[in-house]
Amino acid sequence: MRRRGEQILAFVLAFAGFSSGRAHAYVREATSTGVPVAWRNPCIAMHLYLGAPPPVLxxxxxLAASSQAMAAWSYAQVACTDIRLAVIAEPEETAGACHDGRNVIVxxxxxxxxxxxxxxxxxYADPGCYxxxxxxxxxxxxxxxxxxILDADIEFNAVNYAWGDLVGQPALATSTTADFQNALTHExxxxxxxxxxCYTGADEGxxxxxxxxxxxxxxxxxxxPDETSQATMYPSVVLTDTxxxxxxxxxxxxxxxIYPHTHEVCPIPSSDGGCNVAAAGGSARAWPVLAGAALALALVALARWRRREPKATPPLRDS
Ligand SMILES: [Zn+2]
Known part of the structure; x- marks a missing residue:
């Protein structure tokens, strides 16, 4: 099946103190054929690998931050939704991110x-690095x-960043420490x-x-509008963002x-798999960091990674 993903670009972001009064809006991910994506079962379990978390947490x-991030999207904290994200703590250090019916956070x-x-x-022609x-x-x-949606996996960059609780410990805010709960809620x-x-100009679709x-x-x-730039799903953040x-x-x-509240209890969840299961069409979303924060006008490096079929074009695109 075709794989789709994202590219790398850089753009200038202006944070204007402006509110349009427009209707609330959101954008749904869609398949290559234009069909909006959604889970059939609104109760989604995610396996969180806790064997060797990176500094500082x-x-x-x-685990506590993950539970709170999941609750932020879930019933009953959001009374009008059927979504119930649940975390399953795993003792191992890490796991593969692949289409196996096992949703992971690593x-x-x-x-x-x-x-x-x-x-x-x-x-694959892509080396797979972000x-x-x-x-x-x-x-x-x-x-x-x-x-x-058949499978969803989240990978955190602990090579270039440390991960902390910048609300509980604001003194941790350094040039390389990001707020884990903040980033996980977005993902x-x-x-x-x-x-x-909002549209960054990078989407091939x-x-x-x-x-x-x-x-x-x-x-x-x-x-x-402020309501767009302040949304959890806004595509970039300053590193100290919470x-x-x-x-x-x-x-x-x-x-x-997308998931109106209709079930009082979860339907029976789907079974887990393993990374040897054949993959279906996938896409990846990368959440970039806005370095050097605090300015009203700043340069953002937005990294979006795209998995491509062999011989696929186009190559990386900049704007
Ligand atoms: Zn994103």
Whole structure:
């Protein structure tokens, strides 16, 4: 099956103190055929690998932060949704990110590359390494015809960044320490099928429409509304950011419209698999970091990684 993913680009971001009063909006990830993606079962278990967390958090702190990030998207904290994300603590150090029906959250500490690494035998031309500026990458596997999400894996960049609790310990904020709960909350938005709420220019599929049927806003627009730039699903952050831990009204509208609250208890969850299961179409989303924070106008390196079929074009694209 075709694999799709993302590219690398750089752009200038303007944070304008501007609010348009527009209707709340969100953008859904779509398949290559344009079908919006979603889980069939709104109860989603994710295996969190705690065997050797990177500095600065302990395993217990990683687990607690993960539970809170999952609760932020889930019923009953969000009363209007059916989503229930659940964490399963795993004692091992790490795991592969692949289409195996087993959703994982892992830290990459040795190399900031997809593991298991793509190989020529598997039909990949991409070496599978991510941009250093990417804090984390979420890979989604879905049925391209129905849009059903089949598997979602989150990989955290512990090669270029340390991970801490910048709310509980603000003194940890350094040039290389990011807030784990903040980043995970954003990545979990991708897990449930949300895309970024504005268009960066990097998407090969072009600009998607938002839920109101109009083209997504331009992330580079100096008049980008606050409600978009402050959304958890906004595509880049300053390293000290912690505000994405909490959903914005736009994020909440998305999780409630895609998964309205209809079940009082979870349907029976699907079974787990292993990394030897054959892969289906997948895509990956990388969340970049905005270094040097605090300025109203700043340069952002947005890293988005794309898995390609062998011989696929185009190559990397910059803007
Ligand atoms: Zn993202």
């Amino acid at each position: 302990s395993a217990a702190e990683v 830290f990459r500490k040795d190399t900031w590359c997809r593991q298991p690494a793509p190989s020529d035998d598997a039909g 941009a250093a500026s990417a804090l984390a990458v979420t890979s989604i596997y879905k049925n391209k015809n129905t849009g059903e 979990l938005g991708h897990v449930i099928g949300l895309d970024h709420p 072009g600009r998607l429409n938002d839920n109101t049927g109009v083209p997504a806003l331009d992330c580079n627009d100096p008049a980008l 505000q994405r831990r909490t959903l914005s009204p736009d994020d909440e509208l998305g999780v409630c419209e």
